[in-house]
Amino acid sequence: MLKSITIANYALIDHLDMDFGPGFSVITGETGAGKSIILGALSLVLGQRADSRHIKQGKTKCVVETIFDISKYNLRSFFEERDWIYDDKELILRRELWSSGRSRAFVNDSPVYLNDLKELSDRLIDIHSQHQNLALNEDFFQLMVIDSLAQTGRLRNEYTAAYADFHAAEKQLNELRELSRKNKEKEDYLRFQLQELTHAALQPDEQEALEAELEAITHTEEIKAALFAVTSLLSGDEQNVESMLKAALDNAQGIRHVFPKIEDIATRIRSAYIDLKDVREEAERFFEEVEFNPERQQIVEDRLSLIYGLEKKHGVSDVQELIDLQQEIVTKLENMGSLDEKITVLEKEVDKKREIMLDKARKLSEIRRAAAPSTENRLTEKLTYLGMPNARFEIRFSEKSQPDETGIDSVQFWFSANKNIDPQPVAQIASGGEISRLMLCIKALIAGATALPTIIFDEIDTGTSGDMADKMGSIMQQMSSDMQVIAITHLPQIASKGNTHYVVYKEEKDDSTHTHMKKLSNKERIAEIARMLSGTETTVEAIENAKVMLGFTG
Numbered sequence: 001m002l003k004s005i006t007i008a009n010y011a012l013i014d015h016l017d018m019d020f021g022p023g024f025s026v027i028t029g030e031t032g033a034g035k036s037i038i039l040g041a042l043s044l045v046l047g048q049r050a051d052s053r054h055i056k057q058g059k060t061k062c063v064v065e066t067i068f069d070i071s072k073y074n075l076r077s078f079f080e081e082r083d084w085i086y087d088d089k090e091l092i093l094r095r096e097l098w099s100s101g102r103s104r105a106f107v108n109d110s111p112v113y114l115n116d117l118k119e120l121s122d123r124l125i126d127i128h129s130q131h132q133n134l135a136l137n138e139d140f141f142q143l144m145v146i147d148s149l150a151q152t153g154r155l156r157n158e159y160t161a162a163y164a165d166f167h168a169a170e171k172q173l174n175e176l177r178e179l180s181r182k183n184k185e186k187e188d189y190l191r192f193q194l195q196e197l198t199h200a201a202l203q204p205d206e207q208e209a210l211e212a213e214l215e216a217i218t219h220t221e222e223i224k225a226a227l228f229a230v231t232s233l234l235s236g237d238e239q240n241v242e243s244m245l246k247a248a249l250d251n252a253q254g255i256r257h258v259f260p261k262i263e264d265i266a267t268r269i270r271s272a273y274i275d276l277k278d279v280r281e282e283a284e285r286f287f288e289e290v291e292f293n294p295e296r297q298q299i300v301e302d303r304l305s306l307i308y309g310l311e312k313k314h315g316v317s318d319v320q321e322l323i324d325l326q327q328e329i330v331t332k333l334e335n336m337g338s339l340d341e342k343i344t345v346l347e348k349e350v351d352k353k354r355e356i357m358l359d360k361a362r363k364l365s366e367i368r369r370a371a372a373p374s375t376e377n378r379l380t381e382k383l384t385y386l387g388m389p390n391a392r393f394e395i396r397f398s399e400k401s402q403p404d405e406t407g408i409d410s411v412q413f414w415f416s417a418n419k420n421i422d423p424q425p426v427a428q429i430a431s432g433g434e435i436s437r438l439m440l441c442i443k444a445l446i447a448g449a450t451a452l453p454t455i456i457f458d459e460i461d462t463g464t465s466g467d468m469a470d471k472m473g474s475i476m477q478q479m480s481s482d483m484q485v486i487a488i489t490h491l492p493q494i495a496s497k498g499n500t501h502y503v504v505y506k507e508e509k510d511d512s513t514h515t516h517m518k519k520l521s522n523k524e525r526i527a528e529i530a531r532m533l534s535g536t537e538t539t540v541e542a543i544e545n546a547k548v549m550l551g552f553t554g
Contacts, residue, residue, distance in 0.1 A: 001069040001484045002125060002454050003090075009059040010044070011037045012515040018502065019519075024480035026498035027488045027517075028528060033504045034515030035488050039127065039458060042066070045095040046125060047118035050103040065094040068124055073453070075123065085110055091124075093117070126455045128443065142411045143368075146395065148446045150371030152364055156407075159360040163405055166353040173346045180343060183336045190329050193314075197326040200306060207307050207319045214300045220292040227287040234280040242280065245273040361408045368409055369397055375445065382441040382475070383417075387468045388434070390419040436460050437468075440475055447479045454484040461491050473497035492532040496549035501525045525550060 007016040012034055029035050044050060045064040055062045068091040079086035085108045094106040105117045147156055216223065235242040252266035310322055372395040383391035394414040400407075414423035417434050426435070440460055447455070457476065461469055473494035479485050480499070489495055501520045506513055520528055529546035530538045 002486070003067045003069050005038075005042060005045075006063075006065045007038075007041045008064075009056040009062040010041045010064060011054055011056060012506070012513055013037060013041070014056065014514055016515075016517055018517055020484070020486070021500055022480075022484055023499035024477050024497060025484075025486045025500040025502065026495045027486065027502045027504060028490070028495050028532065029504035030506075031490075033506050034517075035504045037515050038504060038517060039456070039488065042125075042456075043127065044097070045093050046121035046127075047095075047105065047114050050095070050097045050101075052097060052099050052101045055097060055099050060099045062097050063094065065092065067092050068454075070124070073123060075120075078120065078123070082112075082116060084108065084112070093121075122453075124453050126453055128439070128455060128457050128460060139410060139412065140406070142395075142413050143406055143409065145442055145446065146368050146371060146375065146411055149375050150367050152367050155360065155364050155367060159357070159364050159407055160405060162353070162357040162360050163403065166350070166357040169346065169350045169353050173343065173350050176339065176343050176346060180336075180339050183339065187333070187336055190333055194326065194329045194333065197310070197322060197329070200310060200322075202307070202310075202319050202323055202326070204320055204323065207304070210300050210304050210307075214297065214304065216290075217293065217297045217300065220290060223290050224287060227283050227290065230283045231280050231287065234276055234283070241276060242273065245269060245276065249273055357403065358408070361403050364407050365397070365399075365409050368407075368411070372397070378445055379438075379441050382444065383437065386437045386441065386471050386475075388417050388437065390417065392416045392423050393438075394423050436464070437472070440472060444475050444479050447482050454486065455479070457485070457487040457489075459488055459490065461487075461489055461494055465491065466493070469493035490532070492529045492546070492549060495532060496529055496546070501528065503528055522550075522552060526552060 001022055002020050004017070004019045006018075007013045009015075016038075027035060027038070040054065041064045044054070045066050069089065070087075070091045071089050075091075076086055076088065087108060092106075092108050094109075095103065096106075097103045105112050105114055107117065107120065147153075232240070234240055249266060249269045252262050252269055255262055256266065307319060307322075311317065311319075314322060314325055316322055316325065376393050376395055379393045380391055383393065392415070396412050396414055398410045398412075400410050413426045415426045415434075415438065416423040426438070440457075443455065461472055464472060469491040470493040473487075473491075474497065476485050476487055476494065477497045487494055487498070495501060501524075502517055503520055503524075504515065504517045506515055508514075526543060526546045527538065529549060530542040533545055534542035
């Protein structure tokens, strides 16, 4: 319930602070007095688009603040999802707008995003203006009406969850199918790469070994010459290392019996002699082994060329990376094979979730269709009460080609106000006044079926008068027993039905115009109703009639 609104520096308003109570409140005022300004300020704090032109001339900032009683709104989860401060009794909304165009929104003094503020506002208040009558032409609104009157809340939530579950699984399946399609395009190429790498039979570290071997082959003559020199120096001619060591050993051993200390030296010479003899023999063996082999050189060069080509092709730097790539391709191909199995499993899961969704959709549809006849009858009764005795209202269902988040039902309201005209879709036949009355009846039915937030009727009575206006006022009055109703009206018949009456008026002061709003006393209500009855000059008859309308006689 809207408890209060405070407005500062908005349009023609310097400062306005107004309290509201439960039940049925009415707001009146002469044309141009500023009722739309009050509503505009309220729309601003509820999250509508800000325009710096709305700031009062000469001011740099405007502020609109509202306080709501939310004790019956069950908003805790909404607040907790957004990590907002929650008070289960009172809620404060504030919007600040600067002349620079910057604006900020607050919920309980915490800054919030505008989209979140709008979503919260939808749970707090419903501003029904004349243009909202066009909502009657929208399939979504018509379906929402049926769901409200059929009280499908629990099943609708179950269906929504099942639809989301199915939709998520279907999305995953489509992604896997697309991945599979792309994989099929890659599979042949991957198999070609794998065949090429497998045929290469790569071995770790073989590149380094082959490069060393090729280096040796290309320097065969140089190597043989060096090896020949080594063996010649060690034992080739009379003055070679081996013979000189042999002579040194013989001399050392020849004096052992007279000079025992030479034994260690002799042993060391003997060891060096044996080592050098082994070195010479190994050098001779290498000399015999090393020879120029053009066929082997070609084999090594071809092998290295293959390795270098594969490394360049795959953008790697060594054989080990090629081996790793080969294993990676094997894994990819294995996963491709398992992907088809995953798709098969997920297809069955999607079919199961689809059946669950459709089952709930059919049950939801049954409840909606079952509620339609009662809704048609109740609306027809209310329309008859509002001066359309020949009105016919029908709710027609058709099944959507594909379920969506609302179910499988397409709903269309058909209407005729005259007995000689068959019902047709509301958008094609109803006049503005008829749509206003039809919408009022629908809102009245919804108010009786479910807990609605505060509703503000902004001149919904346009085009009506007399007894019809009186009946529209009575319907709003009845609605106010279940919710807070505020009506902005030009008609005394509706204004007189209110529990509380406010008037909006202009005041000329210091060469400027100011809009004000005040709550009327009983005496002031009589004067205001009389003004609405008689116009510019209030007559005695109008005053007496106003008293009767307000029940102040006697």
